[in-house]
Amino acid sequence: MILPRGVAQPTELIKHLNALAPFPSGVVNLRYTFDTDWSGDPAIFFWITLSDDAARRAVLSQNSRRITEFITQRLDPIGQWGLIPYFNFRSQSEQAKLKEEVFG
Amino acid sequence: MAYYDDLIQHANFLSELNLPNEPKQVDLRRAVSAAYYALFHLLTTEAAQKWRHQNQRARFARMFDHGRMKTCSSRVSSRQLPVDPDEIPIAEALKLVADSFLKPQQDRHTADYDNSKVWSRTQVWEVICEAEDAMAAWSSIREEEIAQDYLLDLMGSR
Numbered sequence: 001m002i003l004p005r006g007v008a009q010p011t012e013l014i015k016h017l018n019a020l021a022p023f024p025s026g027v028v029n030l031r032y033t034f035d036t037d038w039s040g041d042p043a044i045f046f047w048i049t050l051s052d053d054a055a056r057r058a059v060l061s062q063n064s065r066r067i068t069e070f071i072t073q074r075l076d077p078i079g080q081w082g083l084i085p086y087f088n089f090r091s092q093s094e095q096a097k098l099k100e101e102v103f104g
Numbered sequence: 105m106a107y108y109d110d111l112i113q114h115a116n117f118l119s120e121l122n123l124p125n126e127p128k129q130v131d132l133r134r135a136v137s138a139a140y141y142a143l144f145h146l147l148t149t150e151a152a153q154k155w156r157h158q159n160q161r162a163r164f165a166r167m168f169d170h171g172r173m174k175t176c177s178s179r180v181s182s183r184q185l186p187v188d189p190d191e192i193p194i195a196e197a198l199k200l201v202a203d204s205f206l207k208p209q210q211d212r213h214t215a216d217y218d219n220s221k222v223w224s225r226t227q228v229w230e231v232i233c234e235a236e237d238a239m240a241a242w243s244s245i246r247e248e249e250i251a252q253d254y255l256l257d258l259m260g261s262r
Contacts, residue, residue, distance in 0.1 A: 038213035039171050041178075055226045061233035078182040086210050094224035 004042050004082025006034070013081055016074075024070045026054030026063050028092050031104045037084055044083040046071065047103045048090070055091035064089050108149065111142035112236060119228045132223040133215040139228075139235040140212035143205055146239055147173075150246060151255040172260035174209060177202040180254060194248050197241040202254070204238030207231070 006013045023030055029049040037043040054063045068087050071077075077085040088103075095103050105113075118135035122128060148168045152161040180202035185195050211231050214221050245251045 037210050039174060043210075050226070057229050060226065060229055061237060064230050064233070065237075078178065084178060084206065086207055089226055089230045090224045091226045094226055098222055098224060100222055 006044065006077070006081030006083040007042055010034070020071060020074060024067050026050050027067060029095075029104050031102065033102060034083070037086065042083050044077055044081070044085050045102075046085065046087045048087065049095050049103050050089055050091055052091050052093050055089065055094075060089070106146075106149070108142045108146040108239070111138045111145065112232070112239065115139040115142065115228075115232050115235070119225060119232060127223075127225050127228075129223060132225065132228045135228050136208070136211050136215035136223070136231050139232045140208040143208060143235045143238050144168075144170075144173075146242060147205075147255065147258060150242075151258065154252075154255075168258060169260065170209065173258045174206065176254070176257040176260070177205040177209075179257075181206060194245050194250060197245045198248075198250055198254055200241045201238045201245075204234045204241075208235050 017032060020030070027048060028051050031047045033045045033047070035043055035045060048067060050060075050063065054060075064087065067089075068085075071087075072085060075081070075085075077083045090098075090100075090103055115135045115138035118131045118138065119127070121131045145165075148165040151168070152165040155161050155164045181199060183195075183199070185192055185199075208231050215223070242251070
């Protein structure tokens with residue numbers, strides 16, 4: 001079995017992830033975790049906290065797409081690292097209430 | 105209204121329940137599931153429409169498998185865009201459909217099976233947006249050859 005590059009070379013991947021900053025406007029915090037997805041494929045999960053303004057429903061789709069493209073174009077998670085990316089977005093005020101660790 | 109349209113409408117309805125107060129997790133989880141199944145049923149229904157015998161179409165649509173659909177969508181998602189500029193918009197729209205299939209599928213699995221996960225309205229709205237955008241993109245390319253190839257590949261061929 002061939003390990004995906006993202007699993008075989010985690011330090012290298014983390015260097016690339018750290019180089020993503022500064023993040024696009026609207027991003028308050030960005031965290032990631034490595035795991036397998038529902039079918040057992042290696043994956044990278046992004047946990048992104050947006051400003052309340054960027055998370056408004058009227059602009060949410062546009063902002064999430066812009067941020068997703070920013071990350072996928074710079075990192076190419078599937079092509080370069082063999083990891084399926086999954087993006088999760090939450091607003092700053094929601095995270096202030098829910099305080100979920102994964103979102104930081 | 106088609107079943108997949110009802111499902112996306114139901115996802116929106118569930119996600120807005122209890123506004124402006126805090127949502128119930130059960131409503132958010134069911135909304136995520138409905139959004140994924142809206143896209144799932146759109147694609148399987150589209151494929152089944154090509155089956156000649158109308159009374160067998162529902163049976164045909166049940167032949168689709170979530171895992172094989174994921175493998176196919178993942179392959180389309182990682183594919184390079186074509187060189188021909190005329191083909192790029194169609195390929196981009198198909199990529200959007202494939203990308204958008206993967207995310208709600210993972211979310212649906214989490215929503216249905218992992219009760220430790222807490223959902224927020226924004227998270228759920230984003231899943232619904234993703235499914236809605238994919239459905240709109242699909243309607244713009246559904247008769248294109250690469251879109252028809254995608255439907256066939258979703259069954260697990262190649």
